[in-house]
Amino acid sequence: MASALALVALSAPFFRAVPLPENxxxxxIGAEKKHGNPLFKGKDFRRVSMTVSVNVSRFEGVTMAPxxxxxxxxxxxxxxxxxxxxxxxxxxxxxxxxQPYVLNVVKKAEKLMLERGENKEYLPIEGLAAFNxxxxxxxxGADNSVIQxxxxxxxxxxxxTGSLRxxxxxxxxxxxxxxxxxxxxxxGNHKNIFNDARVPWSEYRYYDPRxxxxxxxxxxxxxxxxPDGSFVLxxxxxxxxxxxxxxxxxxxKIADVIQEKNHIPFFDVAYQGFASGSLDADxxxxxxxxxxxxxxxxxxxxxxxxxxxxxxIGAINVVCSSSDAGTRVKSQLKRLARPMYSNPPVHGARxxxxxxxxxxxxxxxxxxxxxxxxxxxxxxxxxxxNLSQKDKSGKDWSFVLKQIGMFSYxxxxxxxxxxxxxxxxxxxxKDGRISLAGLSLSKCEYLADAIIDxxxxxx
Amino acid sequence: MGDANMRAELxxxxxxxxxxxxxxxxxxxxxxxxxxxxxxxxxxxxxxPTAGSYDGSVFANVVQAPxxxxxxxxxxxxxxxxxxxxxxxxxxxxxxxxKPLVxxxxxxxEQLLVNDPSRVKEYLPITGLADFNKLSAKLIFGADSPAIQENRxxxxxxxxxTGSLRxxxxxxxxxxxxxxxxxxxxxxxNHPKVFTxxGLSVKTYRYYDPTxxxxxFQGLLEDLNMAPCGAIVLxxxxxxxxxxxxxxxxQWEQIRLLIRSKGLLPFFDSAYQGFASGNLEADxQSIRMFVADGGECLTAQSYAKxxxxxGERVGALSIxxxxxxVAVRVESQLKLVIRPMYSNPPIHGASxxxxxxxxxxxxxxxxxxxxxxxxRIIRMRQQLFDxxxxxxxxxDWSHIIKQIGMFTFxxxxxxxxxxxxxEYHIYMTxxxxxxxxxxxxxxxxxxxxxxxxxxxxxK
Numbered sequence: 001m002a003s004a005l006a007l008v009a010l011s012a013p014f015f016r017a018v019p020l021p022e023n024x025x026x027x028x029i030g031a032e033k034k035h036g037n038p039l040f041k042g043k044d045f046r047r048v049s050m051t052v053s054v055n056v057s058r059f060e061g062v063t064m065a066p067x068x069x070x071x072x073x074x075x076x077x078x079x080x081x082x083x084x085x086x087x088x089x090x091x092x093x094x095x096x097x098x099q100p101y102v103l104n105v106v107k108k109a110e111k112l113m114l115e116r117g118e119n120k121e122y123l124p125i126e127g128l129a130a131f132n133x134x135x136x137x138x139x140x141g142a143d144n145s146v147i148q149x150x151x152x153x154x155x156x157x158x159x160x161t162g163s164l165r166x167x168x169x170x171x172x173x174x175x176x177x178x179x180x181x182x183x184x185x186x187x188g189n190h191k192n193i194f195n196d197a198r199v200p201w202s203e204y205r206y207y208d209p210r211x212x213x214x215x216x217x218x219x220x221x222x223x224x225x226x227p228d229g230s231f232v233l234x235x236x237x238x239x240x241x242x243x244x245x246x247x248x249x250x251x252x253k254i255a256d257v258i259q260e261k262n263h264i265p266f267f268d269v270a271y272q273g274f275a276s277g278s279l280d281a282d283x284x285x286x287x288x289x290x291x292x293x294x295x296x297x298x299x300x301x302x303x304x305x306x307x308x309x310x311x312x313i314g315a316i317n318v319v320c321s322s323s324d325a326g327t328r329v330k331s332q333l334k335r336l337a338r339p340m341y342s343n344p345p346v347h348g349a350r351x352x353x354x355x356x357x358x359x360x361x362x363x364x365x366x367x368x369x370x371x372x373x374x375x376x377x378x379x380x381x382x383x384x385x386n387l388s389q390k391d392k393s394g395k396d397w398s399f400v401l402k403q404i405g406m407f408s409y410x411x412x413x414x415x416x417x418x419x420x421x422x423x424x425x426x427x428x429x430k431d432g433r434i435s436l437a438g439l440s441l442s443k444c445e446y447l448a449d450a451i452i453d454x455x456x457x458x459x
Numbered sequence: 460m461g462d463a464n465m466r467a468e469l470x471x472x473x474x475x476x477x478x479x480x481x482x483x484x485x486x487x488x489x490x491x492x493x494x495x496x497x498x499x500x501x502x503x504x505x506x507x508p509t510a511g512s513y514d515g516s517v518f519a520n521v522v523q524a525p526x527x528x529x530x531x532x533x534x535x536x537x538x539x540x541x542x543x544x545x546x547x548x549x550x551x552x553x554x555x556x557x558k559p560l561v562x563x564x565x566x567x568x569e570q571l572l573v574n575d576p577s578r579v580k581e582y583l584p585i586t587g588l589a590d591f592n593k594l595s596a597k598l599i600f601g602a603d604s605p606a607i608q609e610n611r612x613x614x615x616x617x618x619x620x621t622g623s624l625r626x627x628x629x630x631x632x633x634x635x636x637x638x639x640x641x642x643x644x645x646x647x648x649n650h651p652k653v654f655t656x657x658g659l660s661v662k663t664y665r666y667y668d669p670t671x672x673x674x675x676f677q678g679l680l681e682d683l684n685m686a687p688c689g690a691i692v693l694x695x696x697x698x699x700x701x702x703x704x705x706x707x708x709x710q711w712e713q714i715r716l717l718i719r720s721k722g723l724l725p726f727f728d729s730a731y732q733g734f735a736s737g738n739l740e741a742d743x744q745s746i747r748m749f750v751a752d753g754g755e756c757l758t759a760q761s762y763a764k765x766x767x768x769x770g771e772r773v774g775a776l777s778i779x780x781x782x783x784x785v786a787v788r789v790e791s792q793l794k795l796v797i798r799p800m801y802s803n804p805p806i807h808g809a810s811x812x813x814x815x816x817x818x819x820x821x822x823x824x825x826x827x828x829x830x831x832x833x834x835r836i837i838r839m840r841q842q843l844f845d846x847x848x849x850x851x852x853x854x855d856w857s858h859i860i861k862q863i864g865m866f867t868f869x870x871x872x873x874x875x876x877x878x879x880x881x882e883y884h885i886y887m888t889x890x891x892x893x894x895x896x897x898x899x900x901x902x903x904x905x906x907x908x909x910x911x912x913x914x915x916x917x918k
Contacts, residue, residue: 054666058689058724058755059783062634068585068798094579100579110573117566119559121551122769125527158618158801165800174521192799196629264517309582310806321516327851331524339652340625340800341618346770347807350477 009054021455049236069188070429077427085425086443088434089241091400092309093274096440101372105365111307111353120346125313125334127156128349131384134356139269139283139300144288146290152261153330155316156335156344159309160270160301161189163316167266167297168331169336170318171231181226182233183207184217185431187240187268189235202226205241212399213413214244216253223257231266232258236298237282238275238405241433243273245404251285255292265289265296274305277373279366295321302352304406305369309350332349376406379439393456406437416454422452529648529888532601536886544884545902546891549864550700551769552832555899560832562767564824585794587616587775591809593815595775599743599760601731606750610783613790615776615797618805619762620722620730621653623776627726628657629796630778630789636722637689641682643667645868645890647728648699650693659691667702672858672870674704680717688722693825694757696727697742698735698864701892705735705863711745715752725749726757731875734765737833737863739826755779762812764865765829771808832896837866839898843867846907852914875913883909892895 067075073089080191095101126132132154136147146152158165170180180194183206194201204226234254239245246254258265267286273279289296301314316333320326335344355361366415380400387397400408412420412432420426426447428434439447482589486646504774525533532548554560574577586592591612596607606612617623632638640659642650643666664686665678685690694714699705706714727746733739749756755778762773776793780786797803815821843860859867870878871891879885885906887893 057785058636059634059778059780059789061786062785062792063787064788065795068794071585090525090582100576100581102580104582114569114573117561119563120565120768120770122549122763125530132636157861158805161799162801174518189802192795193468196796196799303582308580310580310803312801312803312805319516325516325518327522328521328523328645329518332521335524336656337657338621339649340622341772342649343770343772345618345772345805345808348805 024073040246056458073427073429076421080251080395080425080427082425083251084167084446086427086438086447088426088428088436088438088447091304091435091437092308093304093406094440095401096375096442098438098440101307103365103368105355105368106307106351108361108364109351112354113350118350120358123156123343123346124227125337125343126154127332127344128346128353130353130357131156131313131349133314134225134353135300136317137288138279138341138356139272139298139317140290140319141280144287145292146319151320151327153318153320153333155330156349157299157314157316157337158312158341158344158364159314160268160346161193163299163301163314164193166199166316166336166340167299167318168193168199168332169340170333172197172199173336174231174332175231177229178264179227179230180233181223181230183235183239183264183348186233186235186240190268191260191350199231204232206239206407207244208408209411213402214246216246216250216327219252220257223254223263224261226261226263228262230261230263231297232263233266233268235286236267236269236272236286237284238407239433240270240405241429242409243403243405244399244409248284248288251288251422255289255294258289259294265294267296267298268303269298271304271405272300273366273369277370277377279369289418290319295319295325298417302348304364306352306355308348308351312349313352313429314346329418371446376436379441379444380408380446382441383436383439383448386445387451390445390448391452391456395455408434408436410451410455412436412451412454416458418452419454419458426450475593487579497532506511506743516603520878521897523622527648532886532888535880539540539884539886541884543895543905545668545906547729547885547887547895547897547906549894550894552764552767552865552896553899555901556745557791557897557902558837558897559765562825562828564815564821564828565768565811568811568821569825571814572810574825578869580806582617583806583809585797585803586614586790587804588806588809588813590817591616591773592775594813595614595760596777598739598816599746599758599777600750601740601743601747602621602778603749604750605753606779610781611780611786612807613778613780613786613793615793616809617759617774617776617788617797618772618801618804619763619774620759620794621649622726622772623761623774624650624653624726624761625657626727626793626796626800627759627778628659628777629800630655630906631691631724631726631757632658633796634789634795635689635691636721637691637724639686640691640693640726641723642693643679643695643699645701646693646695649650650728654693659707662686662690664692666699667704669915672702672704672855672868674706674710676710683714683717683723686721686723689724691724692718693728694745696732698731698866700730700864701866701888701890702868703858703866704863704868706745708744708748710747715748718749719752719780724755726759728759728843730761730764731864732760733829734833737830737837750779753779753781762808766812766815766825768808768811771811773808775814782814794912796881836895839895839900839903840867841898842903843895843898844906849908850907850911851912852907854914865894865897867893867894869910871910871913877918878913879909882912885909 016251056238077087081083093101136152136154157166180199180201181204182190184203204222208215272282275282296319298317318329355365384400410432415431417430487571536546584636596612596614607694617626638659640654641662641664645664645667654661664682665675668675735742758777760775763769815825840860869891873889875888
């Protein structure tokens with residue numbers, strides 16, 4: 001008993017006192033006897049149980065974490081019973097019938113894989129070689145000099161998030177003084193990734209609420225003002241959450257200021273092919289920077305463009321000035337992956353290798369991707385038409401057409417977004433972002449009514 | 460160990476700037492503190508890594524990382540053209556024919572999944588597949604475990620054993636007051652790296668006794684007795700890797716009493732449940748003893764070996780808490796660790812596991828296939844032991860049949876191992892560890908010859 005008390009005293013600063021039911025330890029002993037555990041003699045166990053039961057949980061001080069702002073939206077949608085409810089929260093593609101979509105080429109690839117009866121051995125730390133090869137080629141173009149010269153270090157990663165995290169860990173280790181620059185706004189998880197990797201970050205202006213467009217001058221000024229050698233996080237296409245992308249001319253100017261400041265471009269490419277429907281068009285910004293001779297990083301994801309969300313398949317690519325540097329960088333990325341998860345999951349990688357590496361499936365994929373991107377463009381068009389026709393105020397809604405990709409920044413602020421949910425049962429994130437992938441043509445009119453109402457009638 | 464590597468390879472900022480300055484022809488004295496101390500970007504000229512048009516690479520200071528020692532064995536094996544070569548390096552099961560094995564029940568589960576038209580690839584929740592989590596907790600703790608009945612277990616799907624250890628380690632580094640983890644001397648090579656990168660400080664406790672080739676139980680108790688209250692203790696649930704030396708049940712009980720009386724926090728690594736003895740319950744005994752006393756613990760569970768799902772990266776982290784309320788809060792904080800690492804886990808492997816575990820007939824088939832694998836390994840142990848006895852190889856080789864699990868710590872030294880590789884084309888790690896799973900009846904004689912020769916020629 002004395003030792004137990006001493007234990008409590010020792011640990012006093014670390015445990016919040018929680019009154020335990022008086023008979024708790026006896027309950028436990030009773031239960032033990034009922035199960036008849038042959039491993040314990042009653043007496044010894046009783047002593048131990050007392051020692052244990054006066055302790056509070058080591059984790060008593062752990063507070064409840066807030067729900068994820070993006071994923072929490074779907075949860076709220078799920079419990080809403082209203083017939084008119086619409087989920088424009090999470091960024092997963094939906095068909096016109098608002099159903100999840102597994103691409104036909106993916107189904108074909110999985111059937112092929114099943115027929116072949118492949119084994120489930122560990123992949124190398126850097127992932128499936130065939131996957132890495134087709135992924136780099138998809139991004140840069142197979143005939144790109146960086147590929148021909150072997151200057152790209154590609155490591156299979158856990159989709160976009162995992163690839164970003166590996167890159168961030170690499171930055172922290174090899175550029176410990178360097179900062180990351182992220183757009184304001186950006187995908188909510190970017191900050192978390194850099195925080196957990198202990199890479200300091202600051203924001204560059206991006207979204208201009210007055211124009212519901214790009215604050216280009218602010219962007220350039222902020223990139224210029226940052227310390228030399230910063231890592232500039234750029235969305236390759238279909239900026240998340242705004243849907244606003246720089247024009248080709250603006251990309252050139254962004255490249256100029258990055259070059260001037262000896263910054264390192266760090267692209268997040270989550271929508272190649274999914275934004276415009278064209279794989280090459282969506283890779284324009286990355287390929288521009290490569291052509292201009294930058295060493296750069298690209299985190300890539302197949303979640304949206306191949307609909308492989310849950311398979312967690314992507315890659316981190318590092319374009320280096322020499323193949324020797326590429327080899328060294330790859331070896332160090334592996335050293336970061338090994339203590340995180342040892343080696344990446346094989347299933348998604350094989351699907352990608354089979355689809356992208358087979359000419360017939362690759363072409364079929366391109367067609368399916370054009371359909372997905374096309375559907376989103378159609379709903380944008382319909383939404384714009386509905387907004388323009390129904391809103392008598394003369395407000396310019398054309399930004400809906402100018403924005404690209406799955407998401408649109410409506411320009412609604414938090415109170416207005418809340419109104420969308422409370423009155424209209426439309427679920428979206430509080431920053432005014434809607435996912436067009438979750439919108440059907442038949443619901444555009446309802447959405448337009450809701451947006452017009454929220455915009456004009458809520459302050 | 461990992462820590463030392465890291466420090467050795469990180470070039471200090473001063474040295475890096477000095478090198479760059481030389482390239483640029485800038486006068487830079489390391490003694491001058493202005494370059495280092497000043498944080499004002501406009502004041503100092505920071506020679507950035509990309510400055511200058513020399514052979515300059517941003518990644519100039521990134522050195523080639525050494526090959527992973529365990530995986531490097533297979534690399535060397537693959538290069539060897541000898542027809543009698545044997546790979547006893549990496550810990551993946553092989554059949555009598557030396558081939559990788561995909562369990563029949565796994566193939567069946569996969570068929571069901573791939574052919575199910577209603578199956579989608581939507582993002583899993585951050586915590587993973589709910590069914591998988593519940594079934595995994597039941598598997599390791601027992602379906603009737605009070606901890607489960609009382610909802611005191613927070614279980615999250617992770618990337619196999621490594622991922623579970625890493626997420627657990629990161630959680631503890633954030634939420635546990637004591638940041639030291641004690642790992643056994645010896646242990647799996649990746650353990651220190653995982654915990655160091657998770658933010659914990661790694662110490663060791665004595666474990667393996669080379670003179671007896673068994674457990675240094677006194678040393679273990681002494682070292683854990685010196686640990687500060689709240690320190691985390693890594694325990695191999697069964698089939699210790701790399702030694703194959705496990706405590707007896709009596710010894711486990713003493714370890715448990717010591718850990719509970721010192722207020723230490725146990726963290727179990729369970730990579731071989733069912734694979735070690737052939738019996739799922741027996742291999743979970745150590746963990747269940749700890750859970751039965753009502754105390755808290757962490758468990759990292761892997762399905763890589765026991766379901767042969769190596770490349771799918773399936774595992775689970777369970778944290779057994781004092782109360783259901785604490786478990787809920789703990790789970791919410793685990794999500795904050797996972798989201799910036801890879802957002803949510805891969806679906807394929809977890810679906811296979813859930814399909815098997817929830818179907819009575821498939822579960823039963825699994826236990827049979829599992830026992831067959833374990834039995835084959837036990838047979839190899841016996842055959843090797845007999846073969847050495849037949850050859851009259853000097854020394855006590857009984858540890859071969861006493862040790863448990865996939866690996867045997869032969870006790871052979873580095874020179875003897877090198878000799879065996881060179882003369883007999885036996886590939887194994889230089890610490891004398893062999894993977895019994897890589898042996899067959901056909902190759903046992905060759906290995907016995909090699910050991911016999913090594914022991915004779917080299918002391």
